[in-house]
Amino acid sequence: TVIFANLPDITADDCNPNVKITNNSPFSIDKGPNASGNYPLGTTTVTFFASDGCANFSTCKVDVVVSDFAPPTPQCLHGLSTDLGLCEDTVVVKIMASFFNQMSFDNCSVPGELVFSFSEDTTDNMITFSCEHQNDTIPVEMWVTDKAGNQAFCATYIIVQDNFDLCPGNKTFTLGGQVMSAQGEPVPAVTVQLGGDASMEMVTGPDGQFSFPDLVSGGQFHLSASKSTEPLAGVSTYDLLLIQKHLLGVKSLHDPHQLLAADANLSDNISIADIIQLRKWILNPQPDVSPYKAWRFLNPAQVMNPADPFQTAGLETIALGPLGENQTALELVALKVGDVSGDAFGTWWSGEVRQEPGTLTLSGAERYFRAGDIVEWTGTLGEVNGLQALQCALEWDPDVLEYDGLQTLPGSLHLEAGHFGISSVGQGMLRMSWSEGDGIALPGGEALFRIRFRAIKDGRLSETMRLSEAGMQPEAWVADGSSEVRSVLRLTWDSEEKGAEADFALYQNRPNPFRDLTMIGFRIPQAAEVILTLFTPGGQVITEFRGRYPAGYHEMSVPGELLPADGIIFYKLEAPGFSETRRMVRQ
Numbered sequence: 005t006v007i008f009a010n011l012p013d014i015t016a017d018d019c020n021p022n023v024k025i026t027n028n029s030p031f032s033i034d035k036g037p038n039a040s041g042n043y044p045l046g047t048t049t050v051t052f053f054a055s056d057g058c059a060n061f062s063t064c065k066v067d068v069v070v071s072d073f074a075p076p077t078p079q080c081l082h083g084l085s086t087d088l089g090l091c092e093d094t095v096v097v098k099i100m101a102s103f104f105n106q107m108s109f110d111n112c113s114v115p116g117e118l119v120f121s122f123s124e125d126t127t128d129n130m131i132t133f134s135c136e137h138q139n140d141t142i143p144v145e146m147w148v149t150d151k152a153g154n155q156a157f158c159a160t161y162i163i164v165q166d167n168f169d170l171c172p173g174n175k176t177f178t179l180g181g182q183v184m185s186a187q188g189e190p191v192p193a194v195t196v197q198l199g200g201d202a203s204m205e206m207v208t209g210p211d212g213q214f215s216f217p218d219l220v221s222g223g224q225f226h227l228s229a230s231k232s233t234e235p236l237a238g239v240s241t242y243d244l245l246l247i248q249k250h251l252l253g254v255k256s257l258h259d260p261h262q263l264l265a266a267d268a269n270l271s272d273n274i275s276i277a278d279i280i281q282l283r284k285w286i287l288n289p290q291p292d293v294s295p296y297k298a299w300r301f302l303n304p305a306q307v308m309n310p311a312d313p314f315q316t317a318g319l320e321t322i323a324l325g326p327l328g329e330n331q332t333a334l335e336l337v338a339l340k341v342g343d344v345s346g347d348a349f350g351t352w353w354s355g356e357v358r359q360e361p362g363t364l365t366l367s368g369a370e371r372y373f374r375a376g377d378i379v380e381w382t383g384t385l386g387e388v389n390g391l392q393a394l395q396c397a398l399e400w401d402p403d404v405l406e407y408d409g410l411q412t413l414p415g416s417l418h419l420e421a422g423h424f425g426i427s428s429v430g431q432g433m434l435r436m437s438w439s440e441g442d443g444i445a446l447p448g449g450e451a452l453f454r455i456r457f458r459a460i461k462d463g464r465l466s467e468t469m470r471l472s473e474a475g476m477q478p479e480a481w482v483a484d485g486s487s488e489v490r491s492v493l494r495l496t497w498d499s500e501e502k503g504a505e506a507d508f509a510l511y512q513n514r515p516n517p518f519r520d521l522t523m524i525g526f527r528i529p530q531a532a533e534v535i536l537t538l539f540t541p542g543g544q545v546i547t548e549f550r551g552r553y554p555a556g557y558h559e560m561s562v563p564g565e566l567l568p569a570d571g572i573i574f575y576k577l578e579a580p581g582f583s584e585t586r587r588m589v590r591q
Contacts, residue, residue, distance in 0.1 A: 075156035076110035135171035180215035181334030200225035224325035229301035238348025241395035248441040260313035287425025390483030397475030402432035
């Protein structure tokens, strides 16, 4: 965890007005008199050096202390229902504070380091309920304490029930049941709503069960359910491929569950908009996609029209009443939105036998780098015939490499910015999702994209970059007749020489616009004499830099005092067999 520290400038008193001040902070953005930057927790000692250019210098040290005073962010389940049971002849139920947790988080502590309690006392982590609490809606507070001792809480409630009639007293009228998959697996964290003559809701626990007690005899009721969390359960780029094939008429979806799952935007039809919606979820995952539905919950008693299940009346509602007795075996069947392939519960609606996966390689050049280097890495896909879908999450250590941009390369896949998710690049992860219903042949492999980094520390690409299975399963789907065969994507490393860039490049200056100083970067494939010329829009040469440089990436610093006061300035790089011009702005 790092925090941006905004620090004041360090000054020096001297008779010479040209005192130069530098700092050695590994975290500062500027190495001059201001050491502001992203600092980790703890104490960082920064040394400032002042020199007057006449061999006189002095130093001073400043401690930058970053402490965690921010409380965690508690997130409670919206209510919990529990049943009383027998414990050594006593009717009780014991509830832990952590049972109410729904993805609470902290800026500095990982989830396993958070402590849950019912009060500020961290040992107050369990409450015992008995018959005196039955049918009560009891407010509780779930307190969350991080490893630094910061605390915060959220308010929720618990309903204590006696569905097994263990407590003395009259029976109550109860509606209850279970939310489950088509295969009978319980589905937790589902909000079940009761409407009609009573309005109540509760969230299912690990067993998928729900219960609404103390209902009026003879009332009319209806049940429904919703869940906007876990939007990517069972969803991958393969599902986008199946939807594309359906829209193209290459391979139609026939099972009504598949058709409902493909309707990601709940428009009661399947279109390209559903693919766009799902790709957004895949590339930039969120824990909760509300107000969209990540799941649908079906009434299993309703018979769907296989050709058009969207028009089925009462598809997601169970109507009940008038009732005068307990009904505790009601069922709602979970359908994962976007999971056309049925992977969330191992359904595989198509009924096809899946083959053992093959292997496809994503390769790139190995490279050693030093802090401050500009590092470019090109991802190249290995030879494949009939490529129809590809997804991966490229992960790197953000303490070693800082993301600085992405360039899609022209080729058979026609990759665009919309095929990449950059919401997590600050945490060291870039996601990619591509699909094509007709399939693409890459007989000799193909370079797909180029990522640009700034090195924060010395390192080696193969030791800091990897394909993350946690961020997204690295896999591809290849045509095999009318079916698709899954291939596991593996990251391999070419030698530095084999993967070296074989072209020239002139980059945009940084910063731009600028005032006092700007940096111009360029890359050359072999050692060469290089000329960098700066000139006015009218073609008048302002200044020129010459030098011989080895192969690789280089930067030139251009002081503002060499240039006109303001306006547009052009700069041109010339080398044997290469010439390119860009423009910059001085303000």
